[in-house]
Amino acid sequence: MNLGTRGALTFRLGDYCFAVRVEEAGGVLDADRLAQLPGVSNPVAGVAAFRGEMVPVVDLAEYLGIERPVSQGRGYALVLSRGPDRFGLLIPEIPRLIPGRDLREAPPANTDSELGDLFESVLENDHDQFHCLNYWRIFETIIPPVASPAGKSGSTERGN
Amino acid sequence: MPAGRDFREDDARPGQSTPPPAVLITFLAAICAGIAGSLASGLMAWIAIGAVAMGGAYFASRTASPRKVSSDLGRARRLLLLVDRGGAAETKVPPEFAEDWAQVYERVNKLAFDARTSPPPGNQLEQFRKQVALAASLLSDGKDPLVEAPELRAGPLLPLLEGVKGSSSLPVVSHLSLGEEEELIGAGGDALPPDWPKPSGEESGRVHDAAFESGLRELVQEIESLRTTLAGGPNGEGNPASDDAAPRTPAQLVDAVVLTAADGIEDLAAGLMRANELASVAERVTNRATLLALNAALEATRSGSEAFAAIAEETRRLAEFAREATDTISRLSSEIEYKVGETITAIHATSEDAKTSLAEMSGSAAPVSSSARSARVQVVRLLDRSRELLQSFGSSDAPDQGRDSRARQAVTIRRPGSESRNSAQDNVENDPAPADKSPVEGILLIEGLKPGAHLDS
Secondary structure, eight states, X not given: OOOSOSEEEEEEETTEXXXXXXXXXXXXXXXXXXXXXXXXXTTEEEEEEETTEEEEEEEHHHHHTOOOOOOSSOXXXXXXXXXXXXXXXXXXXXXXXXXXXXXEEOOGGGSOGGGGGGEEEEEEOSSOEEEEEOHHHHHHHHSOEEOOTTOOSSOOEEOO | OOTTOOOOGXXXXXXXXXXXXXXXXXXXXXXXXXXXXXXXXXXXXXXXXXXXXXXXXXXXHHHSOOOOOOSHHHHHHHHHHHXXXXXXXXXXXXXXXXXXXXXXXXXXXXXXXXXXHSOOGGGHHHHHHHHHHHHHHHHHTTOOHHHHXXXXXXXXXXXXXXXXXXXXXXXXXXXXXXXXXXXXXXXXXXXXXXXXXXXXXXHHXXXXXXXXXXXXXXXXXXXXXXXXXXXXXXXXXXXXXXXXXXXXXHHHHHHHHHHHHHXXXXXXXXXXXXHHHHHHHHHHHHHHHHHHHHHHHHHHHHHTOHHHHHHHHHHHHHXXXXXXXXXXXXXXXXXXXXXXXXXXXXXXHHHHHHHHHHHHHHOXXXXXXXXXXXHHHHHHHHHHXXXXXXXXXXXOSOHHHHHHHXXXXXXXXXXXXXXXXXXXXXXXXXXXXXXXXXXXXXXXXXXXSOTTOXXXX
């Protein structure tokens, strides 16, 4: 079955397992180097330096209302990339890379209705099921895109 | 007597007195007459008169009677010489000490003799101990202490030694087993027949001789123990040589041991904390390696490059190996740290328990030192023992009747626990057993009782 992906980065958050397709992932970095920003809403954990750029980091557990497990450090930031735009998801553990050959699409009946319109698809392997969310919609909910004065459709400017 | 002053006998010799005044007057008169004659009759007459005068002076000095030593200074010198020599046993008053001075000379001579022959007051205990030891030694040799050692006749042991004088016989019994009833036993341990003759007074005296010797030996041991205690004891209390060493109390020793152990373990804990810090650094490096491996795998997956995937896989394996090692180090470090903490806690708890036990053993902090308490107890026991011996041998009852009574006591035993035992017997039975048995053959050996104890008839 062709999933249209070479693999997925999976991580656990509360009682849920989530997955990010490798085509969307830009990389993983340590959240200890996260810099908090004053005057921002709670889901925004701060900004981090990733390959020479400042990327905002969103606390996914805070946004979804999931209790975050207690850990020594702040966790890790999974950076998503879409063209020149990047943002990070604050997750409590190092994600696990599962090759695409080990994944398959789960039937729609197994999807979690609480995720609402954020839900995109469900992947599964022999052990777990992984929810693939529309993470960019989460980001745009928090930081709405600002239309470019030049009217370019390929890029957007974002503000608070 | 003043120290550093030594008087010679020549100082008080009568011939050393001043010349008589008559000789001087005669000598001066002869010289005056010679001068007058030389002026009046010439040289020959002066020589003749001078020769006559000198002869007269010489004759006068020879015929004048020497004066006796009569001055107070001379007698004082003689007395000081007497004190310096320590006096003499027999007083021989010199002729120049007449009437009152003779009495003074006799008293000084007696005081000087007593001071030379009497021991210092501090050695009275040692002298008493020596007398007791001498008496015990002579008794063990079968000799009469009052005959062999005349000094014992004037000592405090005289009543005791007179009580045992004249005792000599063969042993009567050698062993007695304690049964339910009173019984008589013979030398072989068998019960004596009912018509067995009662032992004589001499035989009982032998038994009491051995008992007295045993008592004396105990007395010697008690006195030696008392002397050791008063001298400061074997631990050196009051011993000047051990004052510099400043011996520590058991509680201080426990503290020192605990502090030494705790210091070593705390040093170990400090090293362990340093190891934990290094393990934390290694863990951060491992996390970086893991992230590097993950990012490499992510890029390899995105690019689809086999070579990149191989490098990413090796990086991942290396990161996993580093993580396993770091986890192992962290786990071992945590276990050791936990055990070290437990050990330190246990050491401190044991130290407190030991100090509490020592405090309970030593009792409350009484102002009286332990040596003083021990000395007091020993003195009381010594007095009880001496009183008991005096009661045994110093009574003024008829000797034969007393000996017969003691003879029956020697072979008739009442069981321990009998109601009519007196306090002296209780004291004897409560005393520790003597270190050595009596050397006299065939003396009373009773299980549960000691030689010298009062045995009810």
